Amino acid sequence: MRVGIIGSGRMGSALATALREKGGFDVTVTDKEGHKTELLRSRGIAVSTNNSECVSQNDVAILAVKPADINSLLDEISGASEGKLIISIAAGIKLKLLQSKMPRAKIVRVMPNTPLMVGAGAAAYSLGKKAKEEDAKLVEQIFSSAGICLPVDEKLLDAVTGLSGCGPAFFYLFVDGMVEQAVELGLDRATALKLAAQTAIGAGKMLLEAELSPQDLIKMVASPGGATEEGLKVLDKKNLKKTIAKAVKAAAKKSKQLGKTN
Known part of the structure; x- marks a missing residue:
């Protein structure tokens, strides 16, 4: 071929x-x-x-x-x-x-x-x-x-653009924030990046293979009163989930606009 x-x-x-x-x-x-x-x-x-x-x-x-x-x-x-x-x-x-x-x-x-x-x-x-x-x-x-x-369906390709087309950049930003704080806490950057990247790979595989929803997987990690729960409280307070949703929506909207100008 x-x-x-x-x-x-x-x-x-x-x-x-x-x-x-x-x-x-x-x-x-x-x-x-x-x-x-x-x-x-x-x-x-x-x-x-x-x-x-x-x-x-x-x-x-x-x-x-x-x-x-x-x-x-x-x-x-x-x-x-x-x-x-x-x-x-x-x-x-x-x-x-x-x-x-x-x-x-x-x-x-x-x-x-x-x-x-x-x-x-x-x-x-x-x-x-x-x-x-x-x-x-x-x-x-x-x-x-x-x-x-x-x-x-073609009408959903703008949504795909916002989700998986642009999505890698959103993940990279999240990982970058994790790595920066890990470095401040004492880890060297190379080690922090490898751990964060592997965590992202592992989380993705869990989503694809564990046959559980994202919320179910969060519950598997976040024990009541534990460290994960404490971190999630900070993210919830900043409305991270809604902010991510807005980013996907904005990217999809831009993709649609690009189509209209051609």
């Missing part, structure tokens, strides 16, 4: 590396400015400077450009898109716009996140009108090579 990725930015390069190293795909990336050519080739990834050829010469093309650049890109590759499976990971860009620019392409929108760099991504996808069940399976195969990939 040959996959072309248009865009050699952070997400495009990370996805290319994951597909090559973890999925075993033949991958080509367009790097028009040549900034990452040497790095990509060192990873066994072919590099092109022609976006239309990247579409026409591969079985699948993934559009990994910024939302502001999507219109000019679609105009450039439209002629090469007929019959192709085109996957867009541009936040907020609707299937309607993509299909209007590439009327004979099979189009899928995907919202991935940056942990795919380490094979632990969370992605959700929505099929365009011309995409079939076999296309859905191929999308799942591609993105599952670097984590999980789940189907959702």
Whole structure:
């Protein structure tokens, strides 16, 4: 399976590396400015400077450009898109716009996140009108090579953006606060970061595998009158849960706005 990725930015390069190293795909990336050519080739990834050829010469093309650049890109590759499976990971860009620019392409929108760099991504996808069940399976195969990939209705992709697309940054901020205080309490930064990061990994695995709700898992840790309960009182007093909810809502709203401006 040959996959072309248009865009050699952070997400495009990370996805290319994951597909090559973890999925075993033949991958080509367009790097028009040549900034990452040497790095990509060192990873066994072919590099092109022609976006239309990247579409026409591969079985699948993934559009990994910024939302502001999507219109000019679609105009450039439209002629090469007929019959192709085109996957867009541009936040907020609707299937309607993509299909209007590439009327004979099979189009899928995907919202991935940056942990795919380490094979632990969370992605959700929505099929365009011309995409079939076999296309859905191929999308799942591609993105599952670097984590999980789940189907959702397109109207929910902005919510996915706020939740898992932007969510890693929210976790990093939380961990950063934990580490800073641990350092003040005497731990060296490297040790504190490893302990906090592993705690985040373990908590995630518990959520996925223990078949218990977040509230049930909190109760497992927070013994009455104990240290965890004391810390939770501080977080509750600052309305942390509501603040996190507002952050997800704000990010989802911004994703929706980005779609309206393109």
